[in-house]
Amino acid sequence: MPYLHDTLAQLQQSSPAQTEFYQATEEVLDSLRPLLDLNPRYHEHSIVERIVEPERQIMFRVSWVDDHGKVQVNKGYRIQFNSALGPYKGGLRFHPSVNASIIKFLGFEQVFKNALTGLPIGGGKGGSNFDPKGKSDGEIMRFCQAFMTELYRHIGPTVDVPAGDIGVGGREIGYLFGQYKRMTGRYEGVLTGKGLDWGGSLGRKEATGYGAVYFAQNMLKARGEEIAGKTCLVSGAGNVAIYTIEKLYDLGAVPITCSDSQGTIHDLQGINLKTLKLLKEVRRGSLREYVEHHPQATYVDAQNYPEGGHAVWHFEAQLAFPCATQNELTEVDAVALLQNGVFCISEGSNMASTAGAVERVLEARIAYGPGKAANAGGVATSQLEMAQNSSMQQWSLEKVDVKLQSIMADIHQRCAHTAEEFGQPHNLVVGANIAGFRKVADAMIEQGVY
Numbered sequence: 184m185p186y187l188h189d190t191l192a193q194l195q196q197s198s199p200a201q202t203e204f205y206q207a208t209e210e211v212l213d214s215l216r217p218l219l220d221l222n223p224r225y226h227e228h229s230i231v232e233r234i235v236e237p238e239r240q241i242m243f244r245v246s247w248v249d250d251h252g253k254v255q256v257n258k259g260y261r262i263q264f265n266s267a268l269g270p271y272k273g274g275l276r277f278h279p280s281v282n283a284s285i286i287k288f289l290g291f292e293q294v295f296k297n298a299l300t301g302l303p304i305g306g307g308k309g310g311s312n313f314d315p316k317g318k319s320d321g322e323i324m325r326f327c328q329a330f331m332t333e334l335y336r337h338i339g340p341t342v343d344v345p346a347g348d349i350g351v352g353g354r355e356i357g358y359l360f361g362q363y364k365r366m367t368g369r370y371e372g373v374l375t376g377k378g379l380d381w382g383g384s385l386g387r388k389e390a391t392g393y394g395a396v397y398f399a400q401n402m403l404k405a406r407g408e409e410i411a412g413k414t415c416l417v418s419g420a421g422n423v424a425i426y427t428i429e430k431l432y433d434l435g436a437v438p439i440t441c442s443d444s445q446g447t448i449h450d451l452q453g454i455n456l457k458t459l460k461l462l463k464e465v466r467r468g469s470l471r472e473y474v475e476h477h478p479q480a481t482y483v484d485a486q487n488y489p490e491g492g493h494a495v496w497h498f499e500a501q502l503a504f505p506c507a508t509q510n511e512l513t514e515v516d517a518v519a520l521l522q523n524g525v526f527c528i529s530e531g532s533n534m535a536s537t538a539g540a541v542e543r544v545l546e547a548r549i550a551y552g553p554g555k556a557a558n559a560g561g562v563a564t565s566q567l568e569m570a571q572n573s574s575m576q577q578w579s580l581e582k583v584d585v586k587l588q589s590i591m592a593d594i595h596q597r598c599a600h601t602a603e604e605f606g607q608p609h610n611l612v613v614g615a616n617i618a619g620f621r622k623v624a625d626a627m628i629e630q631g632v633y
Contacts, residue, residue, distance in 0.1 A: 274348030295619030372572030392426030394560015514539030
């Protein structure tokens, strides 16, 4: 369709050098072709041109003082992408790789992910190129306070409700919330992922990982399979990976890998969850230490990864769960997964697979859950935290988990039905993109031009 090509070309002119953002928009727009052919009103209302542009882009300087008294400067971002379905909702990422392209791609994906949950939330994303690794608690507190000193004026419980993401866990959310309260004088549900004693939700920490496993469970059920007894590959060693591994064990599967930026662990006996939590949640150290506790395991240094790929995907298994970061599963990795017996991939990270990898996987017609569907459990439970905050209640873990399972089943059903509607029953990428886009686009048309 010429106008899709024109929209992408204009985007590259108006937002130069934003590779990840181009990748995300091209992937979504390409899969919308069958819907746009049938519904000219989306073109008539310029929905495509409007939906790829954020409603608001906020960039700011973050100046803070390190433990040596030296002033450090980072860049902060908040992209408020689309509010057609509700207040902006999406995490904050603190990582040295953060730039405008990363935040915009994440915000764009968040719009459709949030729409798929069926909950009343719009899409946004934010963060900074600040690196929490190696920083003291005092330095992280001072950075978070400086970051929130600017951000507070742009957010609110009915406007924009940030959460955590890579580099932003309970500690960072606590410091951010404390500064918001100091700046506004208000105690309100403006952030999710809060501590359980002051407005947090049970199950929130586990939700993204658990949700990715529940989504895989639904994909497998549709194919007459189950998770129990399956060998699984998991990437990452952060919050999402840890709780993906935990839920896999709960359901009778055996996760045999995990990874961080320095290397990969392969443990045929199954990743020891207690050791992983000790190394990553308590010590915040390297996975290299894992083999000291479990000598039967193998550690593959990142310098020895296959060319164009990642070692974590090059072992025999049936299920795979990318839970680290964007583009972590390459075409080389996808070929290896298929050769090694993987027949189900459920993405715990955003845009985990490159375009080449997605093409290989879809050609093979294995079960594939794209991130905007498979990892929606985190934002869904964030919205449940917002609901608890507004009613001044705290639900039981069982209640939250039941709701999470129901939401993930509904997302799978919505994606599967939409894919079937458009004649591609095995393609949940098409199902997720069309279902999410249609909900947001219809709301935009009904609300008029804004």
